[in-house]
Amino acid sequence: IERSVGNVKEALRDGAILVAVVLFLFLLNVRTTVISLVAIPLSLMVTALVFRYFGLSINTMTLGGLAIAIGELVDDAVVDVENVLRRLKENSQKSQPLPALTVVAAASREVRTGVVYATLVVVLVFVPLFALPGIEGRLFTPLGIAYVVSILASMLVAVTITPVLCYYLLPRMKQLHAGDSPLAAWLKRWDARLLNWSFHHARGLLVGALIVVLAVAASVPLFPRSFLPPFNEGTLTVSVLLNPGTSLAESNRIGTLAEQLALQVPEVIQVGRRTGRAELDEHAEGVHSSEMDIDLRVSERSRGAVVQDIRTRLATLPAATSVGQPISHRLDHLLSGVRAQIALKVYGDDLDTLRGLASDLRERLSRVPGITDLQVEKQVLIPQIKIHLDYEQAARYGVAPGAVLRSLQQMIEGERITQIIEGNRRFDLVVRLPEDSRGLEALKGLPIETPTGAVPLSLLATIDDGEGPNQVSRENARRRIVVSANTDGSNMARIVSDIRAELAATPLPEGYFTALEGQFQAQEQAARLIALLALVSLTMIFLVxxxxxxxxxxxxxxxxxxxxxLVGSVVALWISGQPLSVAALVGFITLTGISTRNGILKISHYINLCAFEGERFGRQLIVRGSLERLTPVLMTALVAAFALVPLLVSADAPGKEILHPVAVVIFGGLVSSTLLDTLLTPLMFWRWGGKPLERLLALRSNEKSQDSF
Structure with missing residues (x-):
């Protein structure tokens, strides 16, 4: 836990440093950089106060929400500062400059509506994710709360503190009469050339973009799937399972051998083992079951390679072994009731038939590539005394079958008849037959009360020696046996598809059926729900x-x-080799809100230029508006993207595993949307925005509105 929290804190710190570097490269001014950066500590302080007020804890996921949001915390302030600075520079060139307070206030109001709406869209998009149930909901709800609260806090800072700091620090700045920074000036020159070129190739660019988007969308179903990214807990849990009935001495010998084999792996620091679990334990196990906890050190080999090395060494043991991690095992147990990623449950009535079906299915599944730790729930035949009641004989003696069974249960299993109290302690007093009266011959002569007197049990039932299973597992009132397996880290969706194909090709007797459960089931359910929530998010964006x-x-x-x-996100996932997990899907939802910010800033500025500065719809308007918004658009996108870099590196570090896919999706999406938006949003506005702009300006004129967009 300490390593996870420490790694996320480090990512938060490094992200803030990268934000400062990007801002300074664009602004090349200490004052404007400081004003923008003030939003980070103030927003984090407000978030901490909100957490304290509502009694929320600071953990890996809440810190992760702040780490993802750290670059966005300055976005609103950056837009405000850049516009104020630009208006102050324009005012300084006038023959009769306006008062600084007037200019700062007007410049802040000019972008305020766009800032507020962009922030509201980002926040509202995340709200539906709070509806996620189960494990994924518990994981991502704290992240979402931290993200939303910090973003709202940054908007509050941008509309209150930032304009005040601009008024006190910017009007008397020496660089007020200077032009853009070298980086901004170079980018504007290139952007102007690209825009002028794009107007002559608008149709080809738009059609090409549409084809790329459709191609990328078509590739999404081809992604490997997983529920959650694999955790790097630094510890492995290894299960060593012998046949039930194995003695403690033999189980301990095999367990010791397993420890020695595990310690031969260079990355293993120490091994702890427990054999069996107490009867009152939640997961009681006999002495035939051992569990080892293996602590690992960091090395050049990947976690998967280390796990495979351990599996290979343990394969020499005369036991069924399974390798996992503590938290992952608990998640698997919560999802399917079995400590494995895949649980195939076979239901039916006859235990011998169930064992035969399970053995056959295990043989079939062993041919599926990617499956490891494949095993059937351990069942062995043990000596038993079987009592078969003769209902005709019971009726002849006038005794109900239920009464006979109750008498047997009371005498063999025992019955609590009272309690003995000694001081503060209470003891149950149980009456049952002594051990020497539970043998085959003794039970035959066991007297059973009837209306005509006591008769031996042998007159009412057939009593024989036999064999039976050591345990009978039931679920949903049906007998069942489990075939469990893990994966080697390859495509879970493909493995599950292959398993389903094998099941479809396996005929089952009448009254017998199978249920395939595990992480993939939770992933499929979460994917369907997130797809629905994505539609809700898009609807909310449209309405706002x-x-x-x-x-x-x-x-x-x-x-x-x-x-x-979407283009950049999908490409980033392919490049990074990430599967399409719930974490990646959460990243997609978050990105839908962030990516609309650029469009809001540009379209709002186009409208404001026509409404307040006399510009007419056309190429000149679009070029001017795009160039004037180029710097804030690039700064907001780049600081949000580069702030995620600490989460992109050391992806398997504890605490970063679950945040890495979110960061990959957002980073890739921000890069592609920013680059493509530079050309495509102006082109779309040029081709289809003229008439809507005229109607909007006419409507504003009728309403005599002075509000900016």
């Missing part, structure tokens, strides 16, 4: 934007950044 722009076309142009972000 439409309420402001009152145009379906303008709203869809802004939302066009979402599929552009």
């Amino acid at each position: 934007l439409y309420s402001r722009y009152r145009s379906t076309v303008l709203t869809l142009i802004i939302m066009g950044n979402i599929p552009l972000a």
Whole structure:
């Protein structure tokens, strides 16, 4: 836990440093950089106060939410600072400059609506994720709370503290009469060239972008799937299972041998073992079952390679072994009731038939690539005394079958008749037959009360020696046996598909059926729910934007950044080799809100130029608006992206495993949406935004509104 929290704290710190570096490269000014960066500590302080007020804890997931949001905490402040600085520079060139307070206030109001709506979209998109149930909900809800609270706090800082700092620090700045920073000036020159070129190739660019988006979307079903990213707990849990009835001495000997084999692996620091579990334990086990806890040291080999090395060495033992991790085992047990990633449960009535079916299915599943630790629930035949009641004889003697069975249960298993109290302690007093009266011959002569007097049990039932299973497992009132397995880390979706194909090809007797359970089941359910929540999020984005722009076309142009972000996210997942897990899907949902910010800033500025500065719809408007918004758009996107870099490196470090897929998706999406938005949003506005803009300006004129967009 300490390592996980420490790693996420380190990512949070490094992300803040990268944010400062990116801001300074664009602004090349200490004052503007400091004003923007003030949003980070103030937002974190507000978040901490909210957590304290509601009694929420600081843990890996809440810190992870802050680490993901750290770059976005300055976005609102950056937009405000950049616009104030630009307006102050323009004002300084006038023959009769306006008062600094007037300019700062007007510049802040100019971008305030866009800032507020962009932030609300980012927050509202995350809200449906709080509906996630089960394990995924418990994991990502704290992350979501920290993310949403910090983003709202940053907006509060941007509309209150940032304008005040701008008024006190910027008007008397020496660089007020200077132009853009070298980096910003170079980017604007290139952007102007690209925009002017793109107007002549608009149709080809838009069609090409559509083809790329469709191709990328078509590749999503091809991704390997997983429920959650594999945790790097630094500890392995190894189960060593012998046949029931194995003596403690033999089980201890095999366990000691397993310890010695595990210690031969260079990464193993120490091994602890327990053999058997007490009867009152939640997971009681006989002495035939041993469990080893193996602590690992960090090495150049991957965790998967180390696990495979241990599996190979333990394969020489005359026992069924399974290798996992403590938390992963608990998750598996919560999901399927079995400590394995895949649990195939076979249901039926006859135990011999169940064992035969389980053995046959195990043989079939052993041919599926990617399956490891394949084993059937241990059942062995043990000596038993079987009593078969003769119902005709019982009726002849006038005794009910239920009464006979109750008498046997009372005398063999025992019955509590009273309690003995000694001081503060209470003891149950149980009456039952002594051990020497439970043998075959003794039971035959066991007297059973009837209306005509006591008769020996042998007159009412057949009593024989026999064999029976050591345990009978039941689930949902049905007998069942389990075939369990883990995977070697390969595509879970493909493995499950192969297993289902094998099951479909395996005929079962009438009254027998199978149920396939495990992590994949939770992943499938979560994926369906997140897909539904994604539709809810998109609907919320549309409604929020439409309420402001009152145009379906303008709203869809802004939302066009979402599929552009999808391109980078999918490519980033392919490059990083990440499966499509619940964490990655949460990243996609988060990205839908973040990616709309660029479109909001650009479209709002186009409208404001027409509404307040006399610009007319056309290429000149689009080029001017795009260049004036280039710096804040790039800064907000790049600081949000580069702040995620600490979560992208050392992906398997404790605490970062579950945040890494989220960061990969958001980083890739921000890069692609920012680059493609530079050309495509202006082109879409140029081709389809003219008439909606005219209607919106006419509507504002009728309402005599002075609010900016």
